[in-house]
Amino acid sequence: MHALIFGGNGRIARAMTRLLLARAWTVTSIIRNPQQGPGILALGRGQPGDIHVLQYDLRDLKTAQDAETLFNRTGATCAVFAAGSFSNPYAIDRDAAKAAIAAATSLPSVTKFLMISFPASRRKPAPWWNSRDIADYTSERAAYPDIGDAKIQADEYLVAMANPRRARGGGGQHAHAHAHGPPFQAISLRPTWLTTGRATGRVSIGETRALGQVSIEDVAAVAVEMLGREDVSGWFDLVAGDVEIQEAVDSVVQGAVDCIEGEDVEAIYKLAD
Template identity: 75%
Template sequence: MHAIILGGNGRIACAMTQLLLARSWAVTSIIRNPRQEAGILALGEGQPGRIHVLYYDLSDFKTASDAEGLFTRSGADCGVFAAGSFTNVYGIDRDAAKSAIAAATALPTVTKFLMISFPASRRNPAPWWNGKDIADYTSERNAYPEIGDAKIQADEYLVAMAHARRQRDGTESDSTFQAISLRPTWLTTGKGTGRVSLGKTRALGTVAIGDVAGVAVEMLSRDDVSGWFDLVEGGVGIAEAVEGVVEEGIDCVDGEDLERMYALAD
């Protein structure tokens, strides 16, 4: 497999890059600043996979065709959107993400797409939350209204475009296209514990960057994962946690209006 990682110099992206290369994947890392290249290439030292770097400012993504150029140039069959911005929230977290999603779902050669989002990216409190969770969710949305709005628009668009792709492919299963929104809570530094709580979790907590990357790579390494998955620290091994959400059919999109989302497809 070959992953293109948009926002390749981010902490989750770098941790994912190392893990993917260790599994013999090829990785194309998209970065804006050429001074970051040496650090990205160093992630591939001693690894069986191959690492490439391309320069691109994601704020220049205006249409799906802009993003398609990067996918086709790299030859990637898996997309990862790990970018984010506090200064250009709508330009990156929403618009660039949507351009990448439109490109990935339009190209038949791309079979997987993973978004890094967060648990408060939803229109309604989750049905499994208690009163404290709902209060935490409300506080998060009120504290970061633009980020919350941009992320939910991107997450919903991924649902819509993946649904449209599957309809074109003549299937409602995940067999031809996996759309994953991985939704980690507040990040902590460090390599991680290898143990998490994944799926219908509490609304707020912490999780190590290394564990987020571990879950993301485990999901991308399978052919049966698709949906929204909240992530906090916990006591279940990463592979077991991913297996659990697949076996139980867990999707944190529950409680949201899917029909409204599907109508968002271009």
């Protein structure tokens, strides 16, 4: 597999890059500042996978055609959107993400899209939350209104655009993938507050608390575990926990857990272009 990582110099993106290369994936990391290039390329040192760097300002990623050019230029078969902006979330977290999603879902060669989001990216409180969780969620959305609004629009758009893509099949060699799982995997991984501590290898995925902590390294490991499978799609909230990562991913897949529960999915489907 060949992953195109949007926001390649971010902390989660860099940790994912190392793990993907260790699995012998090819990674193309999109960065804005060319000075970041040597550090990204160094992540491939001694790894079985291949690393490439593509300099591109995501503020210029405005249309599906812009993003299709990046996919076609690199030959990527998988997308990871790990970019974000405190200063301009509508340009990056929403518009650039939506352009990447539109391109990925239109290209038969792209079969996986993983979005890094967060648990408060919801229109209303999750049905499994208690009163403290609801208060935390309300506070979180109030503290970062533009980021929250931009993220939820991107998360919903991924769901909306993946729905018809699945219905029409993957195309090409993936056209008969229904027998083995969906031809397009749309994953919204939703980690809580990030820490820089060492990986624990243990997490809680799915119907978690609204807020908590989780290490960047564990987030990356969960993301790569999900991308390495053919049967993962949906929204997955993520906090620190005591379940080994592979077992935790197995559990949400086998239990058909999807944290979109409680949202108006039919209304979300109507957001597709």
